[in-house]
Structure formats: C-alpha cells, structure tokens
Amino acid sequence: ATAQDALEKHLASPGRVAYCGFDATKDSLTIGHLLPTMLLRRWQDAGHKPVVLIGGGTGLIGDPSGKDAERTLLSRDQIEANVAGQRRIFERLIDMDPGRPNDAVIVNNADWLTGLGFIEVLRDVGKHFSVNAMIQRDSVRDRLNNREQGISYTEFSYMLLQAYDYLHLHRTMGCSVQMAGSDQYGNIIAGIDLIHRSLGHAAEAFGVTAPLVTHSDGRKIGKSEGGSVWLTADRTSPYAFYQYWINVPDAEVGAFLRFFSVLERDEIEAGEAAQRAAPHERSAQRTLARHMTERLHGESERHRVEAAVDALF
Numbered sequence: 001a002t003a004q005d006a007l008e009k010h011l012a013s014p015g016r017v018a019y020c021g022f023d024a025t026k027d028s029l030t031i032g033h034l035l036p037t038m039l040l041r042r043w044q045d046a047g048h049k050p051v052v053l054i055g056g057g058t059g060l061i062g063d064p065s066g067k068d069a070e071r072t073l074l075s076r077d078q079i080e081a082n083v084a085g086q087r088r089i090f091e092r093l094i095d096m097d098p099g100r101p102n103d104a105v106i107v108n109n110a111d112w113l114t115g116l117g118f119i120e121v122l123r124d125v126g127k128h129f130s131v132n133a134m135i136q137r138d139s140v141r142d143r144l145n146n147r148e149q150g151i152s153y154t155e156f157s158y159m160l161l162q163a164y165d166y167l168h169l170h171r172t173m174g175c176s177v178q179m180a181g182s183d184q185y186g187n188i189i190a191g192i193d194l195i196h197r198s199l200g201h202a203a204e205a206f207g208v209t210a211p212l213v214t215h216s217d218g219r220k221i222g223k224s225e226g227g228s229v230w231l232t233a234d235r236t237s238p239y240a241f242y243q244y245w246i247n248v249p250d251a252e253v254g255a256f257l258r259f260f261s262v263l264e265r266d267e268i269e270a271g272e273a274a275q276r277a278a279p280h281e282r283s284a285q286r287t288l289a290r291h292m293t294e295r296l297h298g299e300s301e302r303h304r305v306e307a308a309v310d311a312l313f
Contacts, residue, residue, distance in 0.1 A: 002192065002207040010204055014047035015102060018177035019169055024059035027085030028232040032221050034260050035210050037093050039179045044094060049102040051175060052090045056083045057113030058161050061154055083108055089231050092296060109165050125160050128197045134159065137186055159190050166191030167198055170205060182209040216251055231296055238297040242305045245289035250275065253284040261291050
C-alpha cells in the first residue's frame with residue numbers, strides 16, 4: 001500500500017470509494033482475476049464503496065505489462081462484446097443492489113477516454129509525465145531492449161491513460177483508492193502523482209495492491225493442464241471449474257479458502273481440521289470447490305456437478 005499510516009486514518013471513515021481496473025481484451029476473466037475482485041468485495045464488506053472499471057477505452061490500446069510483443073488491436077465491436085461478457089462475472093461476485101448505500105458500480109473508461117482530444121491529453125496529462133521515468137518501467141524497458149519487437153508509441157502511452165482514469169474517477173466519484181495486483185503498482189503511483197499535480201497535494205489518493213497468487217510449484221493461479229481456468233461456463237465448464245478447486249494441494253487449500261471464499265473463519269478452520277484428520281477425504285478442497293462453483297455458476301449448477309462427480313468417482 002502507499003502511505004500506510006495516512007491510508008489507515010483515511011479508512012477509519014466508512015464510505016470511501018475505491019476502484020480496480022480490468023482489461024477488456026477478452027469476453028471473460030480467469031481465476032487469476034479473482035483476487036483483485038475479492039479486494040473489492042472485502043472493501044464493500046468493510047462499509048466502503050467499490051467501483052469496477054472495465055477498460056473499454058484502454059482495451060483499444062493494450063497494456064504492455066507482462067507482454068513481450070505488441071498486442072493485436074481489437075475492434076470497437078469486439079471490445080464492447082468483451083465489456084458485456086465481463087459484466088456478468090462482477091454481478092455474481094459483488095453486491096450491486098442499488099438499495100444498498102455502498103452498492104458496487106461498473107464503469108467503462110471508454111465513456112470518458114474516447115471523448116478526449118489529442119492536444120488536450122498532451123497539454124493536461126502528458127506534461128506531467130517524464131519520458132525518462134517512463135522508460136525505466138519494467139514493461140517498457142524490456143521491450144525497448146528487444147530490438148526485434150520494440151514498443152509502439154500507442155502502448156508506450158498506455159500508462160498515461162490509466163493514470164487519467166484515476167484522476168477522472170477522483171474528480172467525478174470522489175474515488176480515493178486504486179486497487180490492483182502488485183504488478184500494477186507503478187501505474188498506481190503514476191495515477192496518484194497525476195492527481196497531486198493536477199489537483200494539489202492536499203487531494204487524498206492511495207493505492208492498495210495484492211501479490212500475484214502462484215501455486216507452490218511456481219505455476220500462476222488459474223492455469224491447469226488444459227490451459228487457463230475461466231470464470232464463465234462458455235469457456236470453462238462448471239465441471240472443469242469444480243475439478244480445478246478439488247485438485248488444489250493440501251498445502252495451499254487453507255490460503256485459497258481465505259483468499260477466494262466468503263466463508264466465515266470458523267467454517268474455514270473446521271474444514272482445515274477435518275482435512276488434517278482425514279487428508280484422503282479432501283474435505284477442505286470439497287468445501288472450496290462447492291463454494292466457488294456455487295458463487296460463479298449458481299446452486300443448481302453446483303448440484304449437477306456434484307451429482308456428476310459422485311457418478312464418476
């Protein structure tokens with residue numbers, strides 16, 4: 001987190017607004033996106049207001065982070081379909097009941113980014129960014145050192161747009177915290193700096209990140225033998241989704257229950273105790289698989305999957 005002490009004082013008052021951004025490069029999300037989504041869910045449970053930002057505007061550019069080659073640009077129609085596809089996931093995981101005082105909302109940064117003029121961006125945003133600092137970012141430096149691939153001005157400019165998102169939400173929604181995976185820490189700092197340069201250092205702006213989750217063997221969370229594990233049934237079947245959680249190793253299941261479920265602590269600890277008493281029954285994994293399958297696919301689908309598992313095994 002940034003400015004930890006000041007952040008804790010800031011959060012002493014309920015109703016603070018935080019956002020987390022998600023790339024609109026696919027019409028679904030993987031298990032790897034669950035942890036930042038859970039940050040928003042915990043935020044809401046603590047009495048604050050979560051904002052899901054789907055990058056319909058930045059998706060037209062593409063984040064160079066973690067990429068060793070230029071992205072293929074998607075059409076506006078593809079991006080709009082991806083935004084609609086992702087929306088259904090967040091509606092399952094975070095409470096969007098408008099009757100709730102801190103209901104979650106979904107915003108699309110295409111609504112403000114696509115209306116910006118080029119000269120306006122250069123004057124109001126670009127003047128606050130040092131190219132010297134930008135080329136030191138890992139995502140940029142690695143590509144600059146790769147003479148075959150390099151990096152286009154388009155992707156190089158991505159961090160300006162992401163920083164502008166934070167400034168826009170700060171101005172329009174009173175958003176004072178950005179959440180993300182730890183690989184986005186540099187982009188969060190850029191957004192905070194833009195807010196302070198544009199609105200003054202009295203403007204409160206913070207960042208909170210979560211470490212990227214990996215298995216004990218180093219594999220990224222959300223990867224299986226068959227590839228990525230997706231959060232929608234059209235890409236990963238509820239049965240395969242259930243099986244992913246059932247196969248979580250004993251050493252990791254306790255952490256995964258805490259990271260990804262909304263179960264109470266006593267339920268999790270009871271499952272762990274049962275696991276230690278009879279490891280072969282995989283009771284903690286079954287609890288995790290049942291809970292996650294029902295959250296993402298519904299109770300009736302979870303019952304169907306369990307019936308299929310019982311029949312097969």
